[in-house]
Amino acid sequence: MNEKTDITLTINGADHTIKVEPRRTLVDAIREDCGQTGTHIGCEHGVCGACTVIVDGEPVRSCLMFAVQAAGRQIRTVEGLATDDKLHPMQQAFMDHHGLQCGFCTPGFLMLAVGVLEREPNISDDDLLDVLSSNLCRCTGYQGIIKAVRAAAVEMRGK
């Protein structure tokens, strides 16, 4: 159980070869072994979604996945959303529509929304609300988040 194995995690296109115990969660590996601390841990029970990342195109709770399960797959985190100086439309929309206050849940919401809209660019408002209900925010009352994601959806479709 405590014996470590060598794995390679591909995060935002960069390979990280690390040694982890089989029980190590993906989020711990991303944060501690790969040093990408933009992904946060809110509950470790899969309830709050603060740790949401995109694995092979799908938003996942990285606290409910083992690092070894993600080896060889494409992992995207908040650090990979912006390109050079240009923010992703979702990041820009969160700033424009006050979709964040303390910013702790924000990376999880960004990855959830980006992951879903990339798969389903024409998602209905009701379905989008369903999806956004999978993560928790304690600051905004969700008003700014919903507005931001709807605005970003329009922007992303226009691309």
Next chain:
Amino acid sequence: MSTPETKGAGLKWVGRAIRRLEDPALVRGQGRFTADLPAAHWVRFVRSPEAAGKIVKITAPEGATVITAADLKGVKKITPMLHKFAYRPIGQPILADSGVRFVGEAVAAVVAPSEEEAEDIADLVEIEIDASTPIVDSRDALKDGARQIHDEAPGNVILEGKVKTPGFDAIWNAAAKIIKLDARSHRQNATPMEARAAHAAYDPVSRRVTLHCTTQMPHLMRTAIADVLSMPESDLRVIAPDVGGGFGQKMSLCAEYVVLVWLARKLKSSVGWTEDRRENLIASFHSRDQYITLEAAFDKNAKLLALRADVISNIGAYSCFPTTSGVEPLMAMAEMPGPYDVQQYECRARGVITNTCTMAAYRGVSRPVITFTLERLMDKAALAFGMDPIDIRRRNLIDKFPYKSAMGLEYDEATYKETLEMAVKAVDVPAFRARQKAARAKGKYLGLGFATFSERTGYGSPAFAARGMEITPGWETVHLTIDPSGFVEARIGSSPHGQGLRTTLAQIIADEIGVTPDIIKVIHGDTDTAPYGWGTFASRSLVISGGATLIAARKIRAKLIKIASHLLEAAPEDIVLEAGSAKVAGTDRTITIAKMAREAYTQTHKFKGEIEPGMTERGTYDPPGTFSNACHVAMVEFDIETGHVRMEKFIVAEDAGKIINPMIADGQVHGGIAQGIGNALLEEIIYDETGVPTTATLADYMPPTAHEIPEIELHHIETPSTQSITKAKGLGEGGCIGAPAAIINAINDALTPFNVAIDEIPATPQRIRAALREAEKAARKTA
């Protein structure tokens, strides 16, 4: 909304919805939170599985580093102090010593090279406890012969506040109607998305420890921890980096942080601790566990004459530092009369010790509970008088200012009646009543509920001194500097963690000295770089830190004008500061602020000793306090089969004085209302009869998701405060103060056909269905 392109000239920054200066880093995942720091050692706390009992034996695995109370010789207990209200000081050992008093109390600290190893070892630590029967409910703790939880507090009462206005009995006895309500608020947890975390690192050269922790009050943490460890305060640096929400829970001193600093000094190394969610839910601070009996005397015209309240506040096992466990009962006693004109008042408010997690401040502090109680009572009174709930409020709301409350608080100008009328108009009550009637005919139950309230904000040290607090927070200091490169730095004692203060203070400074907010850095949260201050809590930072900022900015402005007058050889009254420059009015003579700042450091000989070198000014502000106000309206749909309450719409008409940034202000109200909805319908920390908390995950505690929060419609009035130099009143807590009251009134309105009363929060489906069943049974009996 967009960031304006115009650089200052002719436009004010205050009052505009500019984007937050905090956001670019946070949306990129570049926030720096405590748990992001690497450490050489990690701590896992072993917590008591029993709610009460004597510690018989602690057994640790061989070779493991396990710290217990026996190791912490010379470390003082956390003993908060209040000099009034028969307060009994009780001490909290940093790690439980002889006994345990709640499930989750830290008993031992395991130290290991990684978090996983620390957890593995913690699982093997055995704590043998000679358990006693715990006391969970405050009313059980008050019973004759109840086991005494602390030797220092007979009867388990830690404090008792009492007040009665002269002439009360005569007015009470002559009243036309007395309305009574027994209200119950269950226990809640503020639940910031970032749980607690701390990281203490020892520097062998300076022999100082730097403690990063998720706190709302870094300076006071430093003072308190240095006291408990009897170390020079200058050997400790406390940093609140990015903090993932606090809502009051991160105001109080955590025993765990003391252990981290002690360990860093002992190991001469770095030590980290990150709380898990279960620990946060059971062993961080709780709140709102209260019973209130409220009675009101009215004359025959439904004019409120007198209020009588009995408040029982379950304060848990220990008293929190710095506020003490008086924070809830005393707030309830001081502000119960709320927005109503009533000059006769009697109140008894007790803080009661139990074998549960310690109570501390949570957004709104008692006011969500007293507002729910008072507003529920007003609706009951309206029913008794056969009046509309809106009319009874019209008859009783304060409308003459300044108003002196029965408790002696002075209310500055506010808009209790105007916001009520604004909300009434926004609702379209007749249309709602028609819809409600039609729905009832189809077996659907809609409800409409109102809540009006006052929110005391931005109060300085005299308000805290009036409570008899040994620690009286209140003032704030700001050090404002233009550096030799022309950029601006404001070092503040407040410690924002999501409130957007870096942006709003920059807006205030920008207007005063004629620069753009993007060249202004607001620096906070580090005791080495920020001046002593109290932190961010109690809807105070924009009023108090904002006021201190304005005072400092006015001094900088005066100095810039003096320098410009020297360098441009013009009379001071002819100098205009705007768009980053000083100009002589009516001429083309101009000099940039950056150049003046540079000369203030590097060319001081030019000022012939008339101007002090450098460009730093200080502002300190300690205001008397002001009152925001609002009317909240909830529209709900109740499902008779499941007991589920669906929020249809929420309307707010509020007045928080001058609004500095409308986007940020709206965000504060939205967030508060969402917490209020959670408090009203979903959130409850439940203990079983053995004192074990059964709501230890977010799936059990249930903070609301986007699904439970309806559209929130906001309406504003801006009545400039005379008690705040920026004219702003605070508004951080209001959202969650009014929402539970409006929602419970709406639920009761929906349930009108069933002859039940819901006087309890949260109003869960189980509770409402149980009340309906009881009503049915009673109806059958009478039949």
